[in-house]
Amino acid sequence: MTNVLGQLGAWTVHRVREMGSMWLFMLSSFAWLARPPFRFHQTMKQLHFVGYKSTFVVVLTAAFTGMVLALQGYYTLRKFGSEGLLGSAVALSMIRELGPVLAALMVTARAGSAMTAEIGIMRITEQIDALDTMAINPLQYLIAPKLVAGLIGVPLLVAIFDVVGIYGGSLVGVDLLGVSEGAYWNSILSAVEWKDVYGGILKSISFGLIVSWVCCYKGFYTRQSAEGLGRATTEAVVLSSVLILVCDYFLTSVLL
Amino acid sequence: MIRLVGVEKKFSDQPVLQGVDLTIPVGKMTTIIGGSGSGKSVLLKHMIGLLQPDRGEVWVGDVEISRLSGARLNDVRKRFAMLFQSAALFDSLSVFENVAFPLREKLRMKGPEVMQRVEEKLKEVGLTGMGHKFPAELSGGMRKRAGLARALVMEPEIILFDEPTTGLDPLLAKSIHDLIVAMQRRFGFTAIMVSHEIPEVFGISDWVAMLRKGKIVLMATAAEFQRTTDPEIREFISVGGTVVLPNSLAE
Numbered sequence: 001m002t003n004v005l006g007q008l009g010a011w012t013v014h015r016v017r018e019m020g021s022m023w024l025f026m027l028s029s030f031a032w033l034a035r036p037p038f039r040f041h042q043t044m045k046q047l048h049f050v051g052y053k054s055t056f057v058v059v060l061t062a063a064f065t066g067m068v069l070a071l072q073g074y075y076t077l078r079k080f081g082s083e084g085l086l087g088s089a090v091a092l093s094m095i096r097e098l099g100p101v102l103a104a105l106m107v108t109a110r111a112g113s114a115m116t117a118e119i120g121i122m123r124i125t126e127q128i129d130a131l132d133t134m135a136i137n138p139l140q141y142l143i144a145p146k147l148v149a150g151l152i153g154v155p156l157l158v159a160i161f162d163v164v165g166i167y168g169g170s171l172v173g174v175d176l177l178g179v180s181e182g183a184y185w186n187s188i189l190s191a192v193e194w195k196d197v198y199g200g201i202l203k204s205i206s207f208g209l210i211v212s213w214v215c216c217y218k219g220f221y222t223r224q225s226a227e228g229l230g231r232a233t234t235e236a237v238v239l240s241s242v243l244i245l246v247c248d249y250f251l252t253s254v255l256l
Numbered sequence: 257m258i259r260l261v262g263v264e265k266k267f268s269d270q271p272v273l274q275g276v277d278l279t280i281p282v283g284k285m286t287t288i289i290g291g292s293g294s295g296k297s298v299l300l301k302h303m304i305g306l307l308q309p310d311r312g313e314v315w316v317g318d319v320e321i322s323r324l325s326g327a328r329l330n331d332v333r334k335r336f337a338m339l340f341q342s343a344a345l346f347d348s349l350s351v352f353e354n355v356a357f358p359l360r361e362k363l364r365m366k367g368p369e370v371m372q373r374v375e376e377k378l379k380e381v382g383l384t385g386m387g388h389k390f391p392a393e394l395s396g397g398m399r400k401r402a403g404l405a406r407a408l409v410m411e412p413e414i415i416l417f418d419e420p421t422t423g424l425d426p427l428l429a430k431s432i433h434d435l436i437v438a439m440q441r442r443f444g445f446t447a448i449m450v451s452h453e454i455p456e457v458f459g460i461s462d463w464v465a466m467l468r469k470g471k472i473v474l475m476a477t478a479a480e481f482q483r484t485t486d487p488e489i490r491e492f493i494s495v496g497g498t499v500v501l502p503n504s505l506a507e
Contacts (some may be wrong), residue, residue: 037361121347130344133304133337133416134358135330 017074025139025220029147032140050111050146050212051153055160056183057106062161065098066090066162066168073169074177083177088191090169091162095192097212099162101248102206107154108240112215115146117230119219120229128220143216150212151205159206199255206251207244214240257282257446258303258414263312263322264470265298272298273309274470280463285420285440285447287457290467291492296450297341299467300416303448304336305329316414334362337412341419343403345391351378352387355405362410377405381435397428401435408439415440417449429453433460454493458482 073089118140122128131138166188173179218236222228258280265273272295280286280303290296301307302314305321306486314322322333337358345354355374359365365373378384381401400420404412407415417436421429421505433453437460440447451457458478459465465475466489474481484490 125342125347126340126344127346129301130338130340130346132306133333134362135333136361137330222486 011028021221022217025143025217026209029143029216031141032137033144035140038186039141039145041241042141043240046145047153049114050149052155054110054157058103058157058161059164061102061106062094062099063168065161066094066104066165066170067086067110067172069093069098069165070169070172070177080101081187083179084183085187085191086169086173086179088187089164090134090173091166091188091192092196094169095164095166095196097248097252099158099165100200100207101204101244102156102205103158103161104154104211104244105241107150107157107158107208108211108215108244110236111153111231112211112240113237114197115212116217116219116222116227116233119143119216120222121234123220123222124224124229138220143220146216147209152208154208154211155201155204158200162200167200195255199251202255203248203251206247210247211240211244214243219237257317259313260299260302261301261313261315263302263314264274264311265295265302265307265309271470273302275468276312276417276467278465278472278475280446280448282446283461283480284443285449285460286439286463286465287449287451287461288465288467289451289454289457289492291451294465295470297418300418300450301447304333304338304416333357335413337407337410337414338416339400339403339407339418339420341400341422341446343391345399345406347391350387351383351389351391351394351402351405354391356401357408358410372404373409377409378402380407380408380439393407396423397432398414400424400432401434402440404435406430408443411443412445414446414448417447417451419450419452421451421453430456436460452457455482458493468492 004037016193069090070086073086074080074083077085119128122142128138128142131141170181170184174184215236218232218239222232258278260276260278263273263276264271267275276299278299283317290298293415296305302309302322303316305314305324309322312322313320319332321329321332343352346357349357352374355377358369360374372389375384378387381404383398383401383405386394386398386402389401394402420436421432424432433456436447436449440443448459448462458481461506463475463480464478464481465472466481467473468488474484474486476484481489482493
């Protein structure tokens with residue numbers, strides 16, 4: 001019994017210590033962002049990687065999410081004779097929840113895991129130590145541009161996700177299932193409000209920060225082995241995904 | 257120039273350095289030898305502040321660096337360069353860009369001046385015409401040469417070499433050693449090398465220090481070191497740090 005309590009205590013201490021380390025990591029990185037030299041070129045390069053290169057997978061996910069949402073929504077609304085509200089159902093689901101969450105999860109899987117692997121390999125092969133020996137702060141050179149890329153890239157991808165998802169929904173709802181095109185788009189105009197949009201933006205910024213923060217942290221503190229790198233990548237994706245969902249709940253409860 | 261006083265370091269309750277006292281002579285080649293896992297690389301990393309001791313002091317000139325961080329530590333690091341065991345070249349940059357990296361980042365140098373300095377260093381290490389290649393396209397020996405060029409390009413006062421010939425065949429290891437010695441003689445920097453290559457290190461070093469059980473047990477000129485009467489040190493340097501075969505296998 002004492003052993004179990006001891007292990008539980010040690011686990012708790014370890015987790016609390018790690019949370020503290022993660023917060024310090026993020027705060028230090030942002031502090032370095034404000035100091036010259038400003039890494040504009042690296043930031044653009046990371047934005048290209050996180051944002052532009054994730055566009056295809058985000059568009060694909062958005063299209064099929066909108067389409068399946070329209071399919072499911074149509075048959076549910078038809079029971080109440082409310083097929084005309086399909087547009088608003090798809091749009092509100094996309095803008096409030098599915099857009100930010102699914103886009104962030106796709107970015108985690110694609111760009112987040114790549115960030116962890118890249119930084120982890122740099123740690124294992126002493127490239128980060130090499131930066132330190134050259135008196136170049138690795139947080140400023142490597143991490144800060146990635147944080148900024150996440151903060152800018154994910155909201156932009158969420159916007160694309162929302163638009164493509166709504167169009168995907170119209171493809172199924174209007175073209176396949178026969179919902180009136182006018183009813184579809186008018187219901188969106190009447191139902192979607194500014195608070196839905198800024199709620200989605202707030203979520204997307206938060207999720208963008210979570211993805212780049214967690215994935216960079218896990219890569220930066222990878223243990224020195226291939227197994228350590230594999231574990232870091234897995235943990236980064238899992239922790240990012242869980243934090244996105246947890247953060248989604250708390251933000252939704254505040255925004256509603 | 258570099259002085260360690262009573263340096264102690266543990267990793268997860270495993271003591272590695274247990275009171276290291278060491279003074280590195282200026283402008284000379286000093287090699288630190290010792291068994292595998294004795295803490296040689298750990299000791300080297302303390303000298304540049306990559307690791308902080310649990311106890312003790314690390315002096316670089318008049319500055320005690322063990323509790324320094326941030327800009328003040330970076331000021332001290334500007335005097336150093338380091339060649340890592342795996343060369344630690346940046347994978348996403350070509351050889352040219354790797355060697356140019358410190359010039360662009362630290363000196364904000366641009367254009368033809370960068371080209372000239374990088375080409376000069378690549379020539380000195382025997383990598384002329386290789387600037388366009390990426391680290392993954394290079395052999396082990398070429399990576400070490402590129403790492404050495406990057407270390408030399410800022411003309412530092414002190415260069416640390418962490419097992420520069422590990423993983424190389426004997427001929428290639430000798431060529432890397434010869435290159436390091438030639439550069440040291442030519443530019444006069446203080447060189448501190450960690451190596452397993454016995455007896456080669458005695459031919460290239462001015463001073464040799466041995467780390468055993470977390471302490472420096474002997475530091476002497478290369479010639480004096482080989483004349484030591486300490487039986488454990490004699491056994492180590494005569495075996496050359498290689499694996500001793502059990503009698504049955506030897507027969």
